[in-house]
Amino acid sequence: MTIKEIVEKNYEILKEMNQVEMTLWAKSHGIDSRAGFWRFKKHLKTNGIDYDKMRKARFLEKPKTESGPITHAVTLFCDACVRINRFAICDKLKNPVWYGYFAWRDEQHNFEQARAELGVAKKAIWLASQCFDLIEGETKKIQVNLMVDPMWLRWSRISPELDPQGKMSELEFFARKYDVDLKFDHVQQVDNPASSYILASKYQSWRDYDIKNLIENKL
Numbered sequence: 341m342t343i344k345e346i347v348e349k350n351y352e353i354l355k356e357m358n359q360v361e362m363t364l365w366a367k368s369h370g371i372d373s374r375a376g377f378w379r380f381k382k383h384l385k386t387n388g389i390d391y392d393k394m395r396k397a398r399f400l401e402k403p404k405t406e407s408g409p410i411t412h413a414v415t416l417f418c419d420a421c422v423r424i425n426r427f428a429i430c431d432k433l434k435n436p437v438w439y440g441y442f443a444w445r446d447e448q449h450n451f452e453q454a455r456a457e458l459g460v461a462k463k464a465i466w467l468a469s470q471c472f473d474l475i476e477g478e479t480k481k482i483q484v485n486l487m488v489d490p491m492w493l494r495w496s497r498i499s500p501e502l503d504p505q506g507k508m509s510e511l512e513f514f515a516r517k518y519d520v521d522l523k524f525d526h527v528q529q530v531d532n533p534a535s536s537y538i539l540a541s542k543y544q545s546w547r548d549y550d551i552k553n554l555i556e557n558k559l
Contacts, residue, residue, distance in 0.1 A: 343371060347383040354384065359394040396513060408481055410521060413556040414468040415485040417527065419534035420456035427460040428537035429467065429546075431554055438467065439534070440543030457490045458507050462514050467546055469518035471555050483521040483558070489529045 346369060347354065354362060362384070366372070371380045381391045415432035420442075428439035442459060468484035475482075515522040529535050537544075 343376060343379045344383045346371070347380065347387060351387055355387075355389060359391060362389075362391060362394075408479060410483045410558050411477075411480045412471070412475055413483045413485060413558050414471055414554045415487065415556070416464045416468065416554070417487040417532055417534045418457075418460045418464050419489060419529070419532050419538055420453075420460040421538050422453045422456040424538070425456075426538045427456065427463065428534040428540075429460065429464050430533040430537065431549075432556075434533035435549075436533075436537050436544055437549045437551075437554070438463065438544060438546040439537040439540065440545075454490070454507060457488070458511060461486055461488065461511055465511075465515050465518055465520060465522070467551070468520050468554070470546075471551055472519075474552050474555060481521065482519075483523055484515070485523045485525060487525050487527045487532065489527060489532055489535075491526065 341349075354365070357365060366377060366380050371377055384391050416437070417430040417432075417434065418428070420427040425442050426440065427442055429437045431437050442456070464486055465484055468482055471482060472480060512522060
């Protein structure tokens, strides 16, 4: 039985579940691979059940804990180009950290430049969150400073009407998911070191870079 058939057969049961219950139900029915779960969500949505919207709503309903003072910061230059399907991230010293092609499941699949820019910003947030395990002590709060060229990434935070598709809300949700504070600074494209690595033909994984070098102590 295909995932589409499983969803259709069990629709009446699934529509009564919350997001957590659907996750556990899918796993109990052998739908636990990344590709399988993606198809599960797709067929749920086709039948009027928006799993991702439910998940986001559940997360936003959680009471926000006191964040405390910023203890550390990570500064990253970011750039992306949907036309050539590439992204790049550099550290505050303008050294390359991570660059290459977007994967098929990344944001650029919508063929919009803004989605590619959103995609690389998400990668930078996720990358900054990997520094938590490298910081000693129980109290730690990371601020990720994104050095970016697209003005919408800055202005839509101040004026939500400039972002009718809600991309900034999506990005802030992503930052909250990984428990980092988010800050933007504008950099002209000619001054953005990440721009040159977009045009490179090679690929560099973030694993080839020592991310301890990203951490700045703010206390």
